[in-house]
Amino acid sequence: MIRSVPMSTCRTYVLMDSWYPSASVLQTSAERGFHVISGLKTNRIFYPQGIRQSLKNFASYISKSDTVLVTIGSSAYRVYRYEGKLNLLENAALLLCWKDGDGFEPKQMKAFLSTDISLSNEEILCYYSKRWDIEAYFRTAKVQLAMDRYQVRSTQAIDRYLTLLMFSALYCQYDSQGSLNDGLHHYRIQKKHDMIDYIYNQAKSGATLDQIKTWLSVA
Numbered sequence: 354m355i356r357s358v359p360m361s362t363c364r365t366y367v368l369m370d371s372w373y374p375s376a377s378v379l380q381t382s383a384e385r386g387f388h389v390i391s392g393l394k395t396n397r398i399f400y401p402q403g404i405r406q407s408l409k410n411f412a413s414y415i416s417k418s419d420t421v422l423v424t425i426g427s428s429a430y431r432v433y434r435y436e437g438k439l440n441l442l443e444n445a446a447l448l449l450c451w452k453d454g455d456g457f458e459p460k461q462m463k464a465f466l467s468t469d470i471s472l473s474n475e476e477i478l479c480y481y482s483k484r485w486d487i488e489a490y491f492r493t494a495k496v497q498l499a500m501d502r503y504q505v506r507s508t509q510a511i512d513r514y515l516t517l518l519m520f521s522a523l524y525c526q527y528d529s530q531g532s533l534n535d536g537l538h539h540y541r542i543q544k545k546h547d548m549i550d551y552i553y554n555q556a557k558s559g560a561t562l563d564q565i566k567t568w569l570s571v572a
Contacts, residue, residue, distance in 0.1 A: 355381045366390050366469070368484040374466060376441050383468070390481050393464040398440040399447060412449055412459040422453060423474045425482060429453035432474050439466070446470045448477060493533050494518060 355367065355378065367382050371392035382389050395409040412433075420431040433449040446467040455461050467477045494500040498521060503514050525536025555565050 355385060355387070358385065358387075360386055364388065364469075366480055368481060368487065370484070370488075371464075374441070379441055379468070388467065388469040390467045390469075390477060391465070392481070393447070393466050395459065395462060395464055397464070399435065400438045401435060408447075408449065408464050409459045409462070412457070412462045415449065415457055417457065420451075421474065423450075423478060425475065425478045430478070431457070432478075434474055436470050442468065444470065446472065446477065448474060450478070490522070490533060493537075494522060497534075497537050498522065 365387045367387050367389045369378070369389065369391040371394045374389060374391040374393065379389055393408065395412070396407050398405060398407055399411070400406075401411060415433050417431060420433045423430050423432045429452070430450045431453055435447040435449070437444060439445055439447065446469070448465045448467075450463045450465065451457055451461055465477060465481055472480070491500070498518050500515075500518055503511070505511055505514060522533050522536075525540055526533055527536075529536035529539040531539075552565055552569075555568070556562075560568075
C-alpha cells in the first residue's frame with residue numbers, strides 16, 4: 354500500500370499505531386522518502402548508552418526530573434526523549450510519555466516513534482494525534498458506508514469505488530456542516546421525512562395503499 358502512494362516533494366509522514374511499524378514497513382517508507390510516526394509496544398528493544406533493553410524495563414528508572422512537560426491541546430504529558438538506535442532503526446526519536454499527574458508507572462507509559470529526529474516533542478505528538486481523526490473516518494466508512502464489503506478486485510474498480518465513497522462522505526459532512534456521523538444522521542432523517550411526505554401526498558391525491566406499496570417496491 355505504501356508503495357502505491359505517489360512520492361512527494363513535500364515532507365510526508367506515515368502515521369500508524371503500535372501494531373504496524375515492522376522492519377518492512379519502515380524500510381518501504383524510507384525508500385519512498387516518507388517519515389514514520391507511530392506508537393510503539395512497550396516490549397520493543399532499544400539501546401540507551403549502548404545497553405540493550407526493553408522500553409518497559411527502562412521506563413522503571415525514569416523520574417519526573419528526567420522528563421519535560423509537553424501540552425497537546427488540553428492535555429499535558431511528561432515526556433522523556435531518546436535519540437539513537439532501536440532494534441529496527443539505526444537512528445530515530447523515541448518518546449516515552451505519561452499523562453501529567455498520573456505518576457511514572459511503566460504500565461501507564463505510552464511510547465512513540467519518529468524517524469524524523471528534527472521534529473520537536475510537541476510536533477511528534479501533535480502529528481500523531483491526527484491519526485485518530487483518520488482512523489475514526491475509516492471506522493465510520495466501514496460500518497456506515499460498507500467500505501469493507503465491496504466485491505471488486507481490479508485496481509481501477511477499487512479506485513472508482515473509493516472515490517464514490519469519499520464523495521458520499523464529503524457530501525454528508527458538507528451538507529450537515531459537521532462530522533461524517535452527523536451528516537449520515539441528518540441524511541437518514543431527511544430520507545425518512547421525504548418518504549413520509551411522498552406517502553402522504555400520494556394518499557392525498559387518491560392513490561390506494563396497494564398502489565403506493567407497488568411504487569415503493571414493497572408490495
